[in-house]
Amino acid sequence: MNTQQLQRDWFNDIVQQNAALASAVDLPWLTQTREQAMHAISRIALPERKQETWRYSDFGKLYQHAYHYQHSAHETPAGSTVEDWIYDDSASHRLVFVNGHFAPDISDIHALPDQVIIGSLRTLLSSEPEKVSAWLALFDGDTTDVFNELNRAFINDGLVIHVPENAVVDKPIEVVYLNVADQQNLLCQPRSLVILEANSHARLVERYIGRGTSSYFLNGVTGISLAANARLQHDRLQHEIRTAHHLSRIMLRQAAASEYRGINIATGAAWSRTDINSCFDGPHALCELDGLYTVGEQQYNDFHIDIRHNLPHCRSRENFKGIVYGNGRAVFDGRILVEKDAQKTDAQLTNRNLLLSQNGEVDTKPQLEIHADDVKCSHGTTVGKLDPAQLFYLRSRGIDARQARKMICLGFAEQVLAQFEDDAVHDFVHERIARLMDQQVALL
Secondary structure, three states, X not given: OOHHHHHHHHHHHHHHHHHHHHHOXXXXXXXXXXXXXXXXXXXXXXXXXXXXXXXXXXXXXXXXXXXXXXXOOOOOOOHHHOOXXXXXXXXXXXXXXXXXXXXXXXXXXXXXXXXXXXXXXXXXHHHOHHHHHHHHHXXXXXXXXXXXXXXXXXXXXXXXXXEOOOOEOOOOEEEEEEEEOOOOOEEEOOEEEEEEOOOOEEEEEEEEEEEOOOOXXXXXXXXXXXXXXXXXXXXXXXXXXXXXXXXXXXXXXXOOXXXXXEEEEEOXXXXXXXXXXXXEOOOOOEEEEEEEEEEOOOOEEEEEEEEEEOOOOOEEEEEEEXXXXXXXXXXXXXEEEEOOOOOOOEEEEEEXXXXXXXXXXXXXXXXXXXXXXXXXXXXXXXXXXXXXXXHHHHHOOOOOHHHXXXXXXXXXXXXXXXXXXXXXXXXXXXXXXXXXXXXXXXXX
16 A cells, blocks of 8 residues: 555544544534535645655654544643743733633633633634634635645634724733643644734734643644734744644735734644745735744754735745754745735745754755845845854853853844743743753753
């Protein structure tokens, strides 16, 4: 049996074994959506190295496991199983999803401005299904690969944020995705929606963490829609356990003069891939993306960025950095497409990597595809080792070799961490990166 057939069987087995659980929320249009997705899984092209999008991806370990979808959170772990919160209890709106399902008993949503919705997709499917249907339709066709169809086949729960026109969410929204795989390998598939209407503003901090000895596969999809002049600060922190496989996609649509600023930190999981697809629906919009990934022993981390400039006077800036140690492998694939009518585009794309070992690997591919003639665009990439001159400078001032290496690594990372607008998030991430670098430079 060839590899493609083995992969096809893997997807079909997941659908067959878990299909009965997909009907937790029974709505005619949702049932039709699920059935269409299940049918697509059986015929859509599977990821393979010959496809440029999946050229560097290795799914070997993922396909070794059978994953089981969990109908609900079941027994919610005690709050102590969650790592330290970023914010004090009263300083944020806090939501926790356990194995992809909302856990209200360890969540804490305070009084919200009028008509603001922050909560669970499953709850809203029961109370206001028409809204959910309309919001899901905003992203139809944005992502059509087999993993997106697998997520659609089991739409059940996830984060929902809706901020009406001219509203401002007064506190950060801290969302924790806690995945607990103790007895069997789990399939976790949150489907999330973030909808900001005109002139609204919100700050969202998402964290992905895990616990347990079994493997789990998080296959998450998030659709983000920003209306005219809306602003979203979106911080995503992935520090999952080493038995985790993490695949997440962001589908971003921006209307005129909207602003999206996203910071992505990835330090965990055995296998991790993040896809960010952005499309401008109006002129004078801004999309800024920063990212930091650390990849070590038996780890693979992959960022795919696709920014489509299809309208004039829009700006985008993407700056991603990686620190690779041990036999870790990092992939960065960034693409900026400037279409014919996207005059006055301003776009920048950079990827820089620090390689701390001989056995680490970095595959980086920044791309510019320009069809307009009045634009300002640039792209670049670097892969390098610790600078001997910097090490010598620090050592000559009495700093020992281990501390000097750590300082250089933290300085490299800080150029991304400095983009955090919130000091609490900055300090939370900085502490974890410092702890990780302290462990790794001791091995150099």
